[in-house]
Amino acid sequence: MGQHSRRTTPRRRFLAPTLFTALSALTVAAVVTGMHSLSPSEATAASSPARTSPTVTAPASPSATAAPTTPAPAAPASTSPLAEPTPSSTPTPTADTPTPTPTPTPTATATKAPGTRTVSLGTTVAAPATSESSTVGALFSGSVAAGNHFCTASVVHSATGNLLLTAAHCLTSTDGVVFVPGYRNGTAPYGTWQVTAIHTTAGWSQKGDVDEDFAILETAPSNGRKVEDVVGANRLGTDESFGATVRLYGYPADSESPSVCTNATDKQSTYQRVIDCPSYPAGTSGGPWINTATGDVVGAIGGYQQGGDTDDVSYSAYFDHTIATLYSQAEAAASAS
Numbered sequence: 658m659g660q661h662s663r664r665t666t667p668r669r670r671f672l673a674p675t676l677f678t679a680l681s682a683l684t685v686a687a688v689v690t691g692m693h694s695l696s697p698s699e700a701t702a703a704s705s706p707a708r709t710s711p712t713v714t715a716p717a718s719p720s721a722t723a724a725p726t727t728p729a730p731a732a733p734a735s736t737s738p739l740a741e742p743t744p745s746s747t748p749t750p751t752a753d754t755p756t757p758t759p760t761p762t763p764t765a766t767a768t769k770a771p772g773t774r775t776v777s778l779g780t781t782v783a784a785p786a787t788s789e790s791s792t793v794g795a796l797f798s799g800s801v802a803a804g805n806h807f808c809t810a811s812v813v814h815s816a817t818g819n820l821l822l823t824a825a826h827c828l829t830s831t832d833g834v835v836f837v838p839g840y841r842n843g844t845a846p847y848g849t850w851q852v853t854a855i856h857t858t859a860g861w862s863q864k865g866d867v868d869e870d871f872a873i874l875e876t877a878p879s880n881g882r883k884v885e886d887v888v889g890a891n892r893l894g895t896d897e898s899f900g901a902t903v904r905l906y907g908y909p910a911d912s913e914s915p916s917v918c919t920n921a922t923d924k925q926s927t928y929q930r931v932i933d934c935p936s937y938p939a940g941t942s943g944g945p946w947i948n949t950a951t952g953d954v955v956g957a958i959g960g961y962q963q964g965g966d967t968d969d970v971s972y973s974a975y976f977d978h979t980i981a982t983l984y985s986q987a988e989a990a991a992s993a994s
Contacts, residue, residue: 778921779918779935781918781937783915783916784906784915786839789904790906791888793809793838794839794840794908795808795809795908796834796835796852796943797835798833798834803843807940808824808828808940808942809906809942809944809958811906812838812885812889812891813984815885815984815988816992819878819883820874820984821836821876822873822874824943824958826870826963829855831852831853831874835849836849836874837849838888839888841913842913848879848880848887850877850879850884851876854990856872856983857872867959867963867974868974871957871959871980875990875991891952891953891954892952892954893976893984894954894955894976896978897948897953899930900922901921901950902922902948902949902950903920903921903922903948903949903955903956904947905919906947907941907958908940909940910939919949927975928960929961930972930973930974930975931961932946934971935968936968937964937965937969938968942964944957946973956973956974959973960973960974
């Protein structure tokens, strides 16, 4: 891995460290500009089989090349009512001839969040408190306080019960970093977990490969409990369809509660997903893309343009054998620690 060495300019999907250094002397989040490397003490590099280059490359700067056209998800086809017969072809009903019953017009099936209300595709709302949203949390530097979170992460199922998924560009150090699942309005309803290790691929740590902008984090027990034992987890999904419908979660830096949007994803390039969901600004990087059909997490906001240079279009590196290998190595490391 690591041959995809496209450079990117800084984007705004995570809160820059300068915005919260006054709250903590420990620097955590770092934007990857061009090539960005993690030192061996900060990350575990993982290798994987080589892939071919993606079909669409990131521009060297926003002014040099226009942003890629994002195909809008196709609207479901509507079914027109059956045409009524003309008077000349319709026999006159008699007492012995029943009147035909018109065929009902099919209607679209509503899309629902699990156990909740009907939702509109492509609409961003405050995420309700559910078993699924409780697996999603905010990453903090220092104290858990309003305005002090900088990225989003989610619990990914593992044998060790202590792994998280986020974007690789979110952090380069574990110093002072804590994960707060279900964070809302200054409270930690399930507790907090200290991040103890960062695992990224060699392609990311050595070249800042946007097609490998994902990271697996280890956490220490909190009051003797593993994070997955408390809030549950989402299974890692790989090689799933680009046309999957997902629930997209994220913590905007200017909000103290998570957002959620449900919509179909599309293919931006060979190793990048794209989705149209409004109002996903800084702070939402690392937010999980949870497949509504399988419940698997199939993406994390990041990748191309570090997740997107507008608030209404988000990207994710495609999850295939590369992240599967990284996950296996992170799980093995967590088991040994």
